Amino acid sequence: MYKKDIGIGLAGITLALSGIFYLIPRFIVVPQQLDSLALSPAFWPNIIMGILLFTSTVILFQGLVARRRQRCSPTKKTDSLSTESTDTYPLDGPRTIVLCAAVGIFFCYYWLIDHIGILLSSVLALLALMGLGGERRLKVLLPLAIILPVVLYYFFTRVAHVYLPQGIFYSYP
Known part of the structure; x- marks a missing residue:
């Protein structure tokens, strides 16, 4: 499961950083003078990308911690191969x-x-x-x-x- 968390975390961080540094400045036109920063058309997209960056970082760290705990815990190789992960929900029926x-x-x-x-x-x-x-x-x-x-x-x-x-x-x- 930690591999999925690490992958989702990295993908979210990549998306958030590309949004903050490329997509928002390139595709959202911001007027020169604004009465308030909150009136900027780029204000809420930046907030959303910041939240995405924060949550993706948390997911990444959770995946890294889970990977470290799994490597440090003594488990038998036969047990890890024979048991299936029960924490996923297959899309069936x-x-x-x-x-x-x-x-x-x-x-x-x-x-x-x-x-x-x-x-x-x-x-x-x-x-x-x-x-x-x-x-x-x-x-x-x-x-x-x-x-x-x-x-x-x-x-x-x-x-x-x-x-x-x-x-x-x-x-x-």
């Missing part, structure tokens, strides 16, 4: 179907945003994903699927002044 359904729901969500708006499509996507995850209680499903998108929508449109697609609820002049 129902797991594959759930994964494919979740990916399909996200594609439908992405497509619906332009047609019916982000608010209604978020409600439908949350209902579908929570149902796919096994939640069946309507007392939990409906309030969460309706209140969360509405609160986030009004925060971004009214407080942060971010334009969000409104779909059928808005007619262009």
Whole structure:
């Protein structure tokens, strides 16, 4: 398992560093004068890449520590070859179907945003994903699927002044 952690850690660090030093400066246009650093178009991408760099570094160190512990612990070679790793989850049967359904729901969500708006499509996507995850209680499903998108929508449109697609609820002049 430690080999996967080391590989994922290195891949994440590579992606984060390439984002910070190449992708963001090259593809995000930043105006010369800004009132605040937080208003920069590159602010949140840099924050996300910083978080990716931090978490990937933690995963890398966990993999290195696990590798060191495994090499230091006395184990028989026959035991390590005969036992299979039980900490992985193979994608067989129902797991594959759930994964494919979740990916399909996200594609439908992405497509619906332009047609019916982000608010209604978020409600439908949350209902579908929570149902796919096994939640069946309507007392939990409906309030969460309706209140969360509405609160986030009004925060971004009214407080942060971010334009969000409104779909059928808005007619262009």
